[in-house]
Amino acid sequence: IEDLDKLRVKLQYARGSLAQKWRHFQCLAANQDAALPLYPALVGLVTRDETAVAAFRQRLETKIEAWPSYTRTVHIQYHVYCSAISLVRWAIAYDWVADHPAMRDFDLKKLAETILDTLYGHVYPLMKSREPASNNQIASMILSCILAGYLFGERHGRDPRARFLMQYALERMHELTDLAEPWFVGEGSTYIEAVNVPVSAWFD
Secondary structure: OOOOHHHHHHHOOEEEEHHHHHHHHHHHHOOOOOOOOOHHHHHHHOOOOHHHHHHHHHHHHHHEEEEEEHOHHHHHHOOHHHHHHHHHEEEEEEHHOOOOHHHHHOOHHHHHHHHHHHHHHHHHHHHHHOOOOOOHOOOOOOOOHHHHHHHHHHHHOOHHHHHHHHHHHHOOOOHHHHHOOOOOOOOOHHHHHHHHHHHHOOOO
């Protein structure tokens, strides 16, 4: 977020349809955090509300605790490009509220290990096996490694695996723009609308 203060002013003093949408968003964050677990993180970032951040922390800790068993499911074994980027988005949400008092003593090391184990053990080998391409799957994997690599290799630590994954993925970024094949390859719009576009918005 380029200018957090500007975002806070924009939302907290919003009028008209934006004000209605922001109130609705906050209502969803407060009452639907099980289905929309990342919403409280954004509310906490903007408002500094302790209840919102605490709700996000609880969901994040539950997610981390359950993740090892999830890696044995079909979602990771055969569709890791879908699941990995979703997991990394939790790390982005953590970054939004990392300095909030409600996150004090949070186990950052466990979060980093959970995400990096998934990327290094499942995503990186699959990327290595793929021919250069520009499609939704490789885009998801590249963005996952760059974001997690930056968060845990630069911003919230100096994990060597994170830095390696970021460097490797950065070297493959050109595939997304240089090759003729578009990201959307007829498999469905979920990757584009719910996975790649929101995450790629982090890149300038």
